[in-house]
Amino acid sequence: MESFRFRLAALVMRHRGLTAMIFVLITAFFAVGIRNVELKTIFSDLLPKDDPFVQVFKDHPNFGNPLTFTLMIKHKNGDIYNTETLSKVWQLTRDIDLAPGVDHDQILSIATEKARYAEATPYGIDMRPLMEDHVPSTPAEIAEFRQRVDKSPNARTFLISGDETATLINATFIEQRLDYGEAFKYVHGLVAKYKDADHDVYMAGQPALTGWVYAYESQMFWIFAATLGALILALALYMRNVVGIVTPIVTSLVAAIWGFGFVGWLKSPIEPLLMIVPLLLVARSFSHCVQFTERYYEVYSHVGDRVKAAEITMGVMMAPSVLGIFTDIVGIFLIAIAPIPAMERFALFCGFWAIWLIPTGVVLISLLLATLPAPRNVDRLIGKGQTGGLHHGFQSLLRNIAKLSYGRTARFTTVIVAVLAVVAVYESLQIRIGNPVEGSNLLWYDSEYNEAVREINAHFPGVNTLEIVLEAKNPNDPARVARQADTVMTMMRLQSIMEQGANPPRATLSFADYLMEGNRLFAGGNPKWLPLDPDNAATNAAATAVTVGSSSKAFSHVIDFDQENSTVSLWYKDNKQGTVDAALKAASAAVQEVGIDHDKFTVRLGTGTIALQQAMNEVVERFHWVIIGLLNLVILAGCSLAYRSLVAGLILLIPVNLANFILNAAMHLIGIGLDINSLMVAAIGVGVGIDYGIYLLSRICEEYHAQDKDWGRAITASLTTTGKAIMFTATIMFIGILPWYFLSGLKFMADMGLLLVLTMLINMVLALVVLPLLVWLVKPRFVERKDLLVGEGVDLSQFTAEGQHDNSVPGHLAGAMK
Amino acid sequence: MHIRKYDVDYGRRALLQKAALGAGAGVLAPLWPLIASGADTSKAYPDENMSVEMYTKGKVKTGDYVTAANVDAVKNLLDPITYKQVKEMGRKIKIVPTVTDASLLYPMGFLEASLKNKGKAKFDATGNIVEAASGKPWIGGLPFADAKDANEAIANLTLSWGRHDYCQYAIRQWDIAPDGNQAYQYDFVWAELQAQARVDGTVFQGKDDLLRLQSVWFTAPQDTAGSSFLSTWYYDQRKFPDLYGYLPAFRRVRQFPTNQRFEPLLPGITWFLSDAWAAGDPMLTWGNYKIVGRQPMLGAVSQNWHGSSKNWELPVHGGPKGQTFFDTNFSMCPECIVLEAEPTGYPRAPVGKKRVWIDVRNQQFVAYITFDRRGEMWKSFEPGWSRYQDGSAIVKDAKGNSDWSWTYVLSHDIQANRMSRIMHTESTSGGYKSQLSTNGVDVYNKYLTNQAIQRLGTA
Structure with a gap:
């Protein structure tokens, strides 16, 4: 009882008024920051900033008709x-x-x-x-x-x-x-x-796409409200008492105010396309509160004093809560490794929101539990006396699931899991990178926008372009580099090489085309005058001929306003990966052939939808495994420290990584490739998914002692108590996120919702089956220790006058009391 | 000095009333008798119309600069784009004394013709301006010196742009990008020869179906040097001018569509042919002319010629790089007609309407802005005018008077935030000099025929 966490819990409870005031003040501070919050999609911020194609795009945003x-x-x-x-x-x-x-x-x-x-x-x-x-x-x-x-x-x-x-x-x-x-x-x-x-x-066109995204983002608020309503309803059905409902709502609300207020003060815009992650955090906060509150009920049932029960619960739950949230934080912050500005901002927003779950989910919740009226249905909720149908049903199911992980059945389960793991790893390694669609992957295939893109592509050169930019070395060159002979001849050579290559584009266009046409007309109209003489006098004359009497804006798709930079546009029939690879390979060879460095300009490959799609794919390819690898390392270190055992870290990581492989295998089997969505989901999936394992493993450690070192009983007892909370947690996540798949007009958001739900469900199943199985198979020694940082045991006899009067105290508590 | 029996708002109310009644210029007394007699025009207006100090109750005085700090005091004396330039873009404007001798606002010959022919003009059945007595085209000077309606006001602007029978302006233009950098710079010459409505009362070489011939030829930079345009204006204001261009490299004349009036001549330029002189199109190709008000304004009507500076160029300031605006001098214009019109003859015009502020003392515009079809402000075309006398530097007319012309134009596309600074210079690349008469040269054959512009391209 001398540990820091219990001393802190006692201190907080002694100074409840002061602590509450501190929370009020901090909340007020962040609430003021909310007025600066800006929900804004900055499309260029969705691109990896260190990619050479993206750098060309950002240096020449006017090419490719973005407006x-x-x-x-x-x-x-x-x-x-x-x-x-x-x-x-x-x-x-x-x-x-x-x-x-x-x-x-x-x-x-x-x-x-x-x-x-x-x-x-x-x-x-x-x-x-x-x-x-x-x-x-x-x-x-x-x-x-x-x-x-x-x-x-x-x-x-x-x-x-x-x-x-x-x-x-x-x-x-x-x-x-x-x-x-x-x-x-x-x-x-x-x-x-x-x-x-x-x-x-x-x-x-790009503004139309942006408009559609904004229109659907306004729809997002309704889905958000509906989903939150469903979450609260689920909570009410599960808890059926005021404390159980109000506590998660207030705790989550305060964390949300801090989360939004923080980025408000930083004036960092929030990317609405990723708003499903904050909802995941709300669901995460809810489920954490449920775990915390259920433990409070157990303690309250025993000690019969709200304040004391809250203090004990805070002391008990602090370490596993912090560890669980720590993994979430790591998962979210590691998303920022991918050099995508929107994701960096989002990692900052959600990462800090997750950090705020620690003070709110440990301290504030304890204050609320100590203050709000005691629930009357505690006994039913903790399984004493007559249990409700929902809780009873959960427990029966979990008792049967537990049987899969020990005894003779465990052998069959082991074989099945091993086979599943091999298949999952093999299949997931076959997954391709990227999900090319005709139009935008942000929207559904049958959306009005994507249909428009398909129709326009079917009738015109279309929207799948690759732009090779001829960038002036001096942006204020008085000679107007885009009009000079070397520039114009290079444009024509690039077009010629590409058109005569193995996979020619369906159309090409450059300023040179307009100059040739101008040359023909002003030379008398005969097509024999189309070719330009390769000297500055001829190209300048043609340029003057075509631009006289008009603004250079009329040519803004091929030259900039100042006639310094220019582009060669190549149109392709689709943006399938094969087409993209072939186009980039041919373009790269063409650029080498004409030479990158010229006297007055540099040839840069490139921008346009083809190049930017490749940039997105490459960032996924580069960072998918890096993020997962780092996440594993950090979590392994954190968990090994918490359980004082490397084996514990490995036991926790195996199910979550297996879950990731299974998800990727499933995606491969149904034809979905890895993209930026799956990158985020993988990181969050591992970070959040491991919580289940931490809660369950901690419980197994306690139940091992309470059940007289009987592994089977310890597993069963853990699954029917903490396992129940895990199932409820997973249900909460399911309710919170799945509706997005059906309601959102944004495919990007829907996909992320579906992938998150799948990864959470897979994680839940694996936590309930594979983790106990591993414990059963390995029978790790750390379980036998009683001084674990994340241990949930406590001797409640110290807090009751009667000491061990209650024979119905849950196993782990009773064990702890001995 | 007037007895201040009127309150400070009297001038504004009186002008509003006059606008509604369609009365002539002047508040306390009719203006034109004063001009005709060479009298002080301040007798025609209350103090607050003549003095910016009185108008602003001392907040802005003659000699002060109008800046972002005090521009709100004169907001109602500026067109909205000029106000925005001062308020938001770092422009500053110096206030100089109000002109009380109206003759300083004219070339002397044009004023004499206007006075001589005053009252002799009328509109014929087609809407064109004719000498009332003969029914023939107008005979020179302002046809409607004391314009009382919108048609009369626009006729004054349209029939003689530069107010000389021949003008040749050596022009340097800088086109400034939104970031304040110079995007383009052109040197060109603009020549305009009146065929009719001439100050000398003649018809040029019997061309009685024409109003004027006008050409533009570019002299720098090298890649556009020799590109030239010739516009032939018919006297009948219902007809579109013919427009030809010449490209020296191809030795070809290009004919432009006659109704293509809303495109720049070359890339980077913000103004259209339609904007020139606030009356760049034949007046009957526009319609729905109306006077929407009369008001005092601040305008660049005097002391804007820097004849003592190199090539007459004005210093610059303001904008992101300190080069977006010319240093300009504004003074009180006691009464301006506010005229609006719509491009009814151009079914594809991107312009919804234009609004022109016309100084009644010389019937010349001091501010001009166009609106797009949504009714949002689009461009301004702000002129500076001056007698050409700056200390000992002077440009004289044939009779030895200091001459008068425009000195600069600021053409600002407020939507794209691009500025064209246009300077009437002494001379320009190619050795062309500004002049306000033919000086005995056969300018027609030299500059104003298709053969001439082709020759200019090869020179």
Whole structure:
């Protein structure tokens, strides 16, 4: 009783008022910080910052049209050459110019003046808009319009589909004026307005994706509320008393205030896409409170004094609670090893939230238990007297599960577990990296956005691009590097090499294409004038020809505003890993062939969806095993210290790692690859999953003595007490997280929810079966010790006048009293 | 000095009332008789319209700088983009004495023509401006010196841009990016020759179907040098001007669509042809003209010529890199017409409307902003004007008077936050000098035909 934890517990209980005041003050401090909390998806922060592709992306964010909404109008039963369809294009073009934050200089469709055709006349070059100041309405006007389109190769490739049934409207927004939510709402409203029986309208582009994510994130709050409601209901059904319900809610709420307030004061935005993890922490806090409260009930039942019972419980539960939370903290903080800014911020947010579970889940909860009215149904809850149906059912089930782990049955269980382990490890090692989807992996396959991307990809070069950037060495070079001969010739060589390679892209585009077309037109119109002379005079002349009378914004997809940096865009039919690998290999060879270092610029591979997808895959590949390995090491050290035994650490780690292998094997068998989600889930799964083992192993240690060193009885007694709390905990997690899979419009969130639920369930089963089995097989010596840091035993006779008067004291307590 | 029998808000109320009634300029007395007699124009206005000190109750005085600290005191005297520049972007503006001699706001020849022909103009059935007596095109000077409605006001701006029969401006332009760095810099020459509505009362070489010929040719940087444009304006303000461009490297003339008025001439430039002189398009291609108010303003109408500086260039300040704005001098303009119009003749225009503040003393604009179709502010096109006299430096007209012209323009795209600083300089690359008359040169054949702009490209 002289240990620090009991002295601390006594001190807290002696100064309950002061301790409560400290909690109130700290909570008030963090509550003030909440006003600074910002929930914000910063898409570029979801990318690994040390990846060379991501660095190119961040240095040249304007390439790849990150601020462009792309709308496709498709005629369902014919081509676009009719007044009705063309009127829609005209009006939609005019309406999108009214969008908040749109750049009026960067709206492009066949109805804008920027879509032009050119004719060489005896007097010079006549460049005119494809469409006059009104929509073609007569057959003659429509025929004339079609002829003009035929004279505009760029319009035919990039604005009108090959089958002539669809046309695009591109609207680029001004970054500092773009409110994604507002713009999305407006443009999506146009999609609904212009759809009809004959026309489909599709909306894609990065701002559309962001808008969808924001829209679904607002839906997230309702799911959050519903899930929390379900958690509280489950708690109420299980506890059926005020203390049991109020304590977890207040404790978890205070931890949440501290968690949010902390990042509020740091002014570090929270990534909403990962908000399922805080919910896991709430569930974790709830389940921890349940474990704590159940132990309090047992003690209270014996000592009959709220304050004393709370003090004893705090002393008893402090070490296992801290150890359990420590593993959570390690798991969450280790996520930050992956150099992804959103994850680093999130590890900070959730890691500290997990740290806050220690003072709230050890001290605050004890204060609450000492203060709130004593429950009347304690005896039922701890299994004394008549137990409730739910509790009875749990106990019966667990008694049967316990039988799997000792005696003769254990041999069969061992064989089955061994076979399962071999299969799981083999299968999980076959898992592939990445989950390529056409569109965005953040959204479901059949989401409106992904459907739009598929449709646009089917009709146009599409959205799967690889960008090779020609970066000016001097960003203010007065010679305008993008117009210089070496730059332009390098663009053309890159395009030529890629187009003639083994896996050619479906389309390529660079500023050189516009220059050649300008050269042809201004040289008289004959295609023989397409090639540019390889000198600065010729390329500059062509550049002036194409940019005169327009803004350089019109070419912002291939050159920057200052005409210094430029890109070669390569379009691919899909983003499957085979395509990505082949594209990057070919591009890398092409870059080597043209040379990376030039006099005025450097060739950098690259950016675009293909390169960024590869960056994400590589970060998973690089860090998946590193994170798991480090996590194992840290947890092994912590647990070995706590149990003063390396064997204890290994016994705890085997089930959680096996759970991870089983999860990965299951993912491989159903065709899911490792991605950033599974990276997080693996870390959290090991960190949180090991809690079950810690609670159960600590109980086994105590029951071993209480059950006269009978391993079988010790296992059975542990499973029917702590095992019950573990099952309830797992149920709480299940209720808290699984609904996300069905309710969330964000596949990213749903996937993470599903994977977390699966990993928690697998961990629960393995903790209840494999951990006792290992104990039975190994029969470790540390179990025999009574001075374990995480020991839960206590001699309650010191706290009661009658001493050992109660024959129905639970085994471990009775044992401890001896 | 006036007896202050009126309270300090009298001028504002009186101008509002005048705007509603469609009355002419002047509050205490009609303005134009004073101008015609060469009298002090301050007799036409209460003190608070003539003095920024009186208007702000001493918060801002002549000689002070308007800065972020005190700009709120003159917020109602600035267009909203200028206010934003001072309040948020580090611009400062010096206040100089109010001009009381209206002749200083004109080239003398143009003022004389305006006075001589005052009252002789009218609109014909097509909406064009004609001499009332003959029904023929306008004969020079302001057609409606004391404009009472929006059509008269825009006619004054449109019919003679530079207020000389021939102007040739050597121009240097810096285009400043949102981060304050210089993105582009161009040297070019802008020439405009009045075919009709000339100060000398003649029709240029019998071209009675034209209003003016106007060309732009770029002289630097090297890659754009020789690129040139020729715009031919018809007198009939319902017709779009012809626009041709010339690219020397190809020796080709390119014809632009006549209604392509909302695109920059070259990359990096923020202003459109439509913005020039706040009346860059034929007046009848716009519509829904209305006067929405009359108010005093602060405008850069005098003391803005730095003839003693190298190449007449103004110092710069403000913005992220200290080079976004020119150093400019503003003074009180006691009465400005606030005019609005919509680009009704351009079904694809990205502009929703323009608002122009016109100083009634010389019927010239002092502020101009465009709005997008959502009604949000888009661009400003702020001019600076001055008599060309700066100490001993002076540019004289044919009669020996100091001449008058624009000195600078700040064209600010407030949405993209890009600024074009445009300077009327003494000379520019290629050796072209600014001049406000032909000086006896055959400028038409030299600068204002398709053959001429082709020759300019090869020079």
